[in-house]
Amino acid sequence: MFPLSPMPKKLEENQNTGAFEDLRKQYKDTFAVLEGSDPLATALSFAALLLNENLQSSTYRIETLVNLALALGRDKNRLKQKDFRRLYGDMEKGIVARQEDPAEDVFVSNISTMRGNFLVLEGLSEGAGYFLQVFMQMVDSLPKNESYDVIRDPVYALLTLSDEACKRAGLSRNQLGNEIPKAKLTPQDAERITELRKCLTFSSADLDDLGIKLDDLGEFGFDPSARTKLLKQSLLHNDLERWPVCHKDGKTFLLLPTAISGGIRRFVFEMVVKAYGLDTFLKALAHEYSKRLNLIPFLGEFGRVQLEFTPAGDTLMASVFRWVDDGRVLHILFFMDNLRGFEKTGFGGWDKNQPTTSAAILDHIKLAKAKAEGSDDFKSGISLVVSCGVGRGIMHDVSVLELEDWDVDFLSVHDFEVLSNKNSFAPISLWRLKDAERQVSEAGIELININGLLNLIAWREQLGGTWYHTIRFQIPSGTEVPV
Incomplete structure (x- = not known):
């Protein structure tokens, strides 16, 4: 979430790649390969990479590939490891890779509720675990009757699915991932796709063992007949983010494990607003x-x-x-x-x-x-x-x-x-921070801090309590320096 400050227009425009369809010109070969592949199998294989802690900072490109694979696939061809590695690496050439930043949150959050703790991937949304925790406080505060079970039960069903997927993948609460985006998919990471796909696949018996009712998951069930609509949607607001679960041939798939927090927040918002108003x-x-x-x-x-x-x-x-x-x-x-x-x-x-x-x-x-x-x-x-x-x-x-x-x-x-x-x-440290900002400004340097006050505080602490004397190179007066 950005601070409340005017943002340079170029920076603001770069925060959104627009609709998935807009990527076709930059990634013609990627689109062609995905169009000739099995949509569910390919999307699930890319989704498996989202469980790999080594790839946390590459979530943007992986989620993009999941959505594109699901929307474009028209055949039954199964891609091989070399195909996944190439498609992953091809994302480095255009705007998608430029959207990737070093991870600032944990890889796995722990959500504490009245029914116990649940593991959830942080995904792309900053503070996803925090905001989901606030929403779960609201859900747990709802009156205990059938009228509110239509909200409570689906939410816990999806949380349970997420928790099981994370545990199958060997993940733990507050686990950190790789802070640096990876330009290429290594052979070792590609080899894990088959193993991690299984973590996202659930049989009817699995759901029974977890105490999950299929009807409850239906509130998060993706409609495959509408998958081409994804092309007109964006990565930060699309149908798969709201409905990350897919069903086929008696099996249930968690097709976007990083969408648990966003999906639940949108669902609770929709249900409460529909019944009681904004x-x-x-x-x-x-x-x-x-x-x-x-x-x-x-x-x-x-x-x-x-x-x-x-x-x-x-x-x-x-x-x-x-x-x-x-x-x-x-x-x-x-x-x-x-x-x-x-x-x-x-x-x-x-x-x-x-x-x-x-x-x-x-x-x-x-x-x-x-x-x-x-x-x-x-x-x-x-x-x-x-x-x-x-x-x-x-x-x-x-x-x-x-x-x-x-x-x-x-x-x-x-x-x-x-x-x-x-x-x-x-x-009182806030006053010291302001004094330091003024000294930097007086030196003719403008700091554009799109990462917020907490970033400035951490940066100053890391530099031993100061900013300006650590700058060893000459900067023309009035230059904008992103932080």
């Missing part, structure tokens, strides 16, 4: 965030804070105001993504260009600044704006937030929790 869903989600945030020490020093989200603009907000040092004020503002348009674009869309939300954020900050300036001891303040939502990108125009003696910074709620649980970080 406003009710938003209030329920805000309530879960309140419960969760009330249990953590804010930035390690505030102790537990009772948060209550209230209406503000076209969303819900909650705030905390604290004096953290002599004359310094920290204002923490939490706001909910109002989820407008999410049903159409899912995790491939953005919460952006919503002036009412931006205005409400600015009003909150101005009120906090006015309150601080009422004290004779006031020197400076910082507003930390924390976005809470379902895991889609959030980007608002905050260019107007330039206030004297007052800085504003942004981060996602899962990054806020990480920072709050970090023993070595204290609120």
Whole structure:
């Protein structure tokens, strides 16, 4: 999830490859090979690679190949290991490989629920495990009756399938994967395809042993007759991500094991909004965030804070105001993504260009600044704006937030929790960070930090508490340097 800051247009445009069909021009040979292959067998073989921890940072290209194989296949030809290696490597030549970044999350998350723990692959979505955990709090809070079993039972069925697939593959909770994308598929990784395919294949007896009802999995069942529709969809919002389970000849296949979190979040959103409306869903989600945030020490020093989200603009907000040092004020503002348009674009869309939300954020900050300036001891303040939502990108125009003696910074709620649980970080460190940013700016360097505040803090710590003196090369004044 991106911070709430204006992003250079070139960077924003590069975040989405568009529809799968748009890749045909760059990958003509790949399309031709996949069109002559068995759609299910080929897609399942590529899906097996998603269970390989060595390939975590290459998830983007693997998911692309899964979708393309399923959408394009027209024959019964079975590809060989050399074919998978070539198709994997061919992705290096175009835009797909440029979308790959070093992994920032664990490879396998552990989801704690009322029915036990479940292993889930993180996949492409940043904070996928975190947001799924929040959603499971909501699911577990639903009344225990048949009216809500239509939500609860399918969710647990898919979680159980994911957990079993991960365990079959020998994966464990919080396991790390390879942080670096791999340009080529090694013979060793290709040899594991057959073994890992079995981890994603379930017989009727397997489902019985796991206590899974086929009807419950039906809520996540992919319709093979509509597979060509995938070509008009994008990697970050498509039918396979929502319905990652496929059935054929009495067997069940988990065709996109990295889609568990996204599939469940979309399903719960759809069911609750359909029955009770978007406003009710938003209030329920805000309530879960309140419960969760009330249990953590804010930035390690505030102790537990009772948060209550209230209406503000076209969303819900909650705030905390604290004096953290002599004359310094920290204002923490939490706001909910109002989820407008999410049903159409899912995790491939953005919460952006919503002036009412931006205005409400600015009003909150101005009120906090006015309150601080009422004290004779006031020197400076910082507003930390924390976005809470379902895991889609959030980007608002905050260019107007330039206030004297007052800085504003942004981060996602899962990054806020990480920072709050970090023993070595204290609120006063935010002022040191701002001082360092100003010194870098005065040196004629503009830092474009699309990875957020937590990235800057980690980077500064890694460099021994400073930035500017570690730069040993000359940079022309005004140069943009991505972080």
